[in-house]
Amino acid sequence: MNTLISRLAAGETIFTAWSSIPDALTVEAMAGQGYDAVTLDMQHGGHHEDSVLRSIPGILRAGAHPVVRIPVGRFDMASRALDFGAESVIAPMINSVADARAFGAAMKYPPLGDRSWGPTFALPRSAVRDPQEWLLNSNARTLAFAMVETRAALDALDGILEAPGIDGIFVGPADFSIAWTGGGSIDPVREDMMEAVADIARRTLSAGKVAGIYLTNVTMAGRFAKMGYRFQAVASELRVIAAGSAALLGDARGSLA
Amino acid sequence: MNTLISRLAAGETIFTAWSSIPDALTVEAMAGQGYDAVTLDMQHGGHHEDSVLRSIPGILRAGAHPVVRIPVGRFDMASRALDFGAESVIAPMINSVADARAFGAAMKYPPLGDRSWGPTFALPRSAVRDPQEWLLNSNARTLAFAMVETRAALDALDGILEAPGIDGIFVGPADFSIAWTGGGSIDPVREDMMEAVADIARRTLSAGKVAGIYLTNVTMAGRFAKMGYRFQAVASELRVIAAGSAALLGDARGSLA
Amino acid sequence: MNTLISRLAAGETIFTAWSSIPDALTVEAMAGQGYDAVTLDMQHGGHHEDSVLRSIPGILRAGAHPVVRIPVGRFDMASRALDFGAESVIAPMINSVADARAFGAAMKYPPLGDRSWGPTFALPRSAVRDPQEWLLNSNARTLAFAMVETRAALDALDGILEAPGIDGIFVGPADFSIAWTGGGSIDPVREDMMEAVADIARRTLSAGKVAGIYLTNVTMAGRFAKMGYRFQAVASELRVIAAGSAALLGDARGSLA
Amino acid sequence: MNTLISRLAAGETIFTAWSSIPDALTVEAMAGQGYDAVTLDMQHGGHHEDSVLRSIPGILRAGAHPVVRIPVGRFDMASRALDFGAESVIAPMINSVADARAFGAAMKYPPLGDRSWGPTFALPRSAVRDPQEWLLNSNARTLAFAMVETRAALDALDGILEAPGIDGIFVGPADFSIAWTGGGSIDPVREDMMEAVADIARRTLSAGKVAGIYLTNVTMAGRFAKMGYRFQAVASELRVIAAGSAALLGDARGSLA
Amino acid sequence: MNTLISRLAAGETIFTAWSSIPDALTVEAMAGQGYDAVTLDMQHGGHHEDSVLRSIPGILRAGAHPVVRIPVGRFDMASRALDFGAESVIAPMINSVADARAFGAAMKYPPLGDRSWGPTFALPRSAVRDPQEWLLNSNARTLAFAMVETRAALDALDGILEAPGIDGIFVGPADFSIAWTGGGSIDPVREDMMEAVADIARRTLSAGKVAGIYLTNVTMAGRFAKMGYRFQAVASELRVIAAGSAALLGDARGSLA
Amino acid sequence: MNTLISRLAAGETIFTAWSSIPDALTVEAMAGQGYDAVTLDMQHGGHHEDSVLRSIPGILRAGAHPVVRIPVGRFDMASRALDFGAESVIAPMINSVADARAFGAAMKYPPLGDRSWGPTFALPRSAVRDPQEWLLNSNARTLAFAMVETRAALDALDGILEAPGIDGIFVGPADFSIAWTGGGSIDPVREDMMEAVADIARRTLSAGKVAGIYLTNVTMAGRFAKMGYRFQAVASELRVIAAGSAALLGDARGSLA
Numbered sequence A, B, C, D, E, F: 001m002n003t004l005i006s007r008l009a010a011g012e013t014i015f016t017a018w019s020s021i022p023d024a025l026t027v028e029a030m031a032g033q034g035y036d037a038v039t040l041d042m043q044h045g046g047h048h049e050d051s052v053l054r055s056i057p058g059i060l061r062a063g064a065h066p067v068v069r070i071p072v073g074r075f076d077m078a079s080r081a082l083d084f085g086a087e088s089v090i091a092p093m094i095n096s097v098a099d100a101r102a103f104g105a106a107m108k109y110p111p112l113g114d115r116s117w118g119p120t121f122a123l124p125r126s127a128v129r130d131p132q133e134w135l136l137n138s139n140a141r142t143l144a145f146a147m148v149e150t151r152a153a154l155d156a157l158d159g160i161l162e163a164p165g166i167d168g169i170f171v172g173p174a175d176f177s178i179a180w181t182g183g184g185s186i187d188p189v190r191e192d193m194m195e196a197v198a199d200i201a202r203r204t205l206s207a208g209k210v211a212g213i214y215l216t217n218v219t220m221a222g223r224f225a226k227m228g229y230r231f232q233a234v235a236s237e238l239r240v241i242a243a244g245s246a247a248l249l250g251d252a253r254g255s256l257a
């Protein structure tokens, strides 16, 4: 399988499921639905060390890319996610160059960063068998997504893009809308911020990095893809369960009439 | 809240979700989607003692009826499900009057059955505070569904309906289709067995009992309701996750074009 | 440490905690309070295979005897509880000699019974290191308690006491009161059944077996001890939590006045 | 139900249970005992991300306020606790204004703080259905307790009280006694520090904030209430289990004599 | 991958690991060591419904055959193991033709047996996508091993081999040695019973079935293979951990001298 | 039992198992193999708050010293590990005096550090019964190991050794080899770094502290012991499982020939 970063760099659009329920069987069920990747959310979702460790094999078995979003500032967990077998890590609230540097350092082995050695689970879960090969190739194989979702982050974007170890930008439009309105509104699809969103992608691609975004309205996938967002989060379990339940219950109730 | 059995007896159609994933958070997510009941499946699903015990509060909190399907012949678990707070138990493969009697006995306190005393979790999870009231009212409050899904069961139906403690019949059309075809076909919506299915409902209602059925095609809800099936299983997590994912991924992919 | 059966045979009164919450840390907390034994309840409590296996080390570390009550008729679990390190098993609803024989057989190695070999966890958790010693001494070291709690059991008592492998009788006064009143009353301390309760102890002791009972009113410990009940269940977690909470909250509220 | 902060502001005395055992069923048992709130302790107790997420529904179902104490400095978890459905968070060792600002920021949405959007579990667990309403009302609905338990904190108290997002002070008398004696003594009810404890409440109330405290001797509830401490932690599971066990075992043993 | 039964029928010798620790990560570690199969033991090991369900993906990912040994008489679990994705089930203490018939029936769909429809996890975990194909091919794809480990079983062997649905015999030499000596000795490699062990294999192969055995001395693999035992259990986690620890500790200690 | 630090100070060589699998039963199995200590790894291993809390009793019951390695910079967890009953904590990547001071402070009660009071699980799991005794003796009873595994750490070694609360140095040769080669090589037994490794031990012992190291080749135990490394990590579960499996499978396969 090609790596996530190589597929994105090649221009593929990648759809990721977004898992909030910290249960390996639920993740396995999601992973079997044809998504390109599954992201385990430790920031606003319920995932934690144990559920991430136990959920990754089900994602790999489905042929999807395992991605982890860590809690704010928990860069210890960025390294751990990689040691558990994640291919990419998304770090929320990267609001400064210092944040980006700390995140990048946790994601990459020396000399690029200071990730500590110990792929206890990741190595046996991979096709690699030689530790030396692992050391030399991991930095290129993993993908560090810095989230840009505040005005401070927007201001620091160029520096963030230059921080060692940062491979891409992931936009969080919900927080971005709150920032955009000074706390007045939660509205991830506000038209008045779309030019800024487009600009983030442009600058990210110009810097040779990849761009991702969280979608609350999946029909915007095309528009975001045109902006350059190749990694798109389209479906959390809770949305999936709501959508599927509404359809099935609706059909059942409808047939009663 | 009215009891499940009183609502069914009054002619309401009740839609139950069907949970196979033994995880309380996933059950909580399902329970919040507007189903009238949530059934935790211990026969073909992954539910077990621990997951049933931990999932029931989330169902109750959503205002839905907690139901448990036990494994084949595990009548010890029928009593336990009630002690954990289930309102109804579905027993698969009740193929003889002896099966029905054993199941009914596990579901009801003396003198009707021989359920043992000990509502350790069920009583504090209920609105009842007085043990004596619990003893005297539980037999009427709980609902024992015997599954009819083989030719032997069909032959024994009248005796099953008379067995002490049996409150209703739940039809399993998948197994019934296999039985109907001598092992040749799995097809839960075979037209050639629908008259038999209708007959089961008729005889069940004539005996003053309630009837339920598992749907693989939810648009048949109306047809089954007309037959008298008031308790209808319409949505397993895996179907819900498949349906929701297909819709979201389809819309996302569609917008790319 | 002396075995539970040897202590009971020597006339000690043994108080057991009664655990319903399937969690090893909660069991560890209970085990540290000075009880002689801790009983893990799989019938009306929430314990299951996993929680029993994980809770026994905490009981042993506290120097208490680990006991398991199995679900009705689950004699496969009687053997498993011993393989996990339980010293005694209580089987509910032993209502016939056949029940007693099946239970006894599951508890004892040949030639007394037909317990299957495999003390996977029990042997390393014990002080025994030699499998041959384990085989030859286990039947005497373990304690099989048959529950007598129905009229049928009372009628069959002498035969139950003679069944191979049965070491003692454990009375369940709650179910017994329901049986005594034909399903009319749940009242474990009914005076009108106390003579029958005393008679069970007398016959049990005459047969050279040990007697146990569940107490809902702990101040009856002395009276039951005089009858010969040496193994007494005095405290479930839920009662302990209710009693402790009432005391602490009461004192706090009282001091506000 | 009124919010915890509105009840405290109105002068009610609120008693919270204190849970150290990371198990939802044990928390459910505690929550059913009449406490006004249940606090899940992640600092010295065993609670963790998974147990907090799974325990909150049982607290809500009992009609109690769910509160979480986070580990030292883990402000990422303050936001997560709110996303899981906690109503209040207690942060230990807030020893400087900078600590208080960081904690307050994690607890409140912009513009007051920088809490990130994503009430994945909290919103469906609440009565709120509209995200915009959630955004606008959450800052007032949640309660941030900063722990004051060192001399440094005492010195910084006025600045802590002014930090954006801080709603109240929670005193930890055990650590305070160690601080008070330069590491020489653990004695949470030292008389010589009571005037300082009273002073903390006075200054907190003067600043328009609410005050809470941990009690090791519940009969001091009245005295602390008079000082202005309205939120009082009175009962950890381990104390409850010890108190309840001592009472039941004592009565049982006493009746043997 | 060829099926387990087809590989055995073709004369391959298959070595299975034997897992007693109910933890998916431990099973994953074992599965990665080059065993042909991994057997999850629910009789004397600690595996249970949840651990079996969660451990199978790790076995499949390693390219090994997942096998489950059920508890004595728990034929409900034989069907469930298959629904979770097990390829083979081993049933202990099949001591009569009736036992064998009940086990065989639980393992095979009609008309051969009466296994109930519902491969909730097994089907998506397999390469099969069509339910009809699953129905028609499963009986041949699954492998039912009846354990012969008592004198009664030996006497009933021919009838057991003829029971519908029984595909093979698995010998338990530990219990067999106890039976052989009337409860006097646990010695799975007794020379005086080896002729009987060889005879079981001969009769099993003559009946067109496959033969398996549990080894406590792995150097007997060749001898048993010559007898016809093609499925050999060689390594439980506890033995593996003991052997590996002794080697590493021994080398470390040795180098100190 | 003597404390770990007193045994090391007295010149004993202590071998620790290294656990990566977050499961109490697996830890119990490892702890029973004769290791002097068991280290639960939260940095590169899968251990987390829950598994650490639940695994410690099994280590204590085996008479081994419980040790925890925390994730990078998670000093909140250092205190928690002690509150759960760990005797020693290993902190990775202590690359500066500031790191060492923060770690030491989290490990020791005032006045030496600022560890917060609350040995909720540790105190009942110990032989100590008096909180005052606990407070006064804990600093001497616990052992804080700072990991030295980068060039920055080597440069800061003297200051690290002087940091309050630091009791010993633990060398990580894998990361050290990466640092030594500027990211070019992972080789924990490089001869060209052994003089530096020996120097770390010399300086550590000169400062009156204890020294530990992780071994990838256990036959180097003697050489490292001569350097002064008294605490040696010799066996992770994964290595143990690999070694034991290779031996058993090898012997089985060998006997087939």
Ligand SMILES: [Mg+2]
Residues within 6 Å of the ligand: A092, A149, A172, A174, A175, D116, D117
């Ligand atoms: Mg965000």
Ligand SMILES: [Mg+2]
Residues within 6 Å of the ligand: B092, B149, B172, B174, B175, E116, E117
């Ligand atoms: Mg069926």
Ligand SMILES: [Mg+2]
Residues within 6 Å of the ligand: B116, B117, C092, C149, C172, C174, C175
């Ligand atoms: Mg009873």
Ligand SMILES: [Mg+2]
Residues within 6 Å of the ligand: D092, D149, D172, D174, D175, F116, F117
């Ligand atoms: Mg404190």
Ligand SMILES: [Mg+2]
Residues within 6 Å of the ligand: C116, C117, E092, E149, E172, E174, E175
């Ligand atoms: Mg056997």
Ligand SMILES: [Mg+2]
Residues within 6 Å of the ligand: A116, A117, F092, F149, F172, F174, F175
């Ligand atoms: Mg390292």
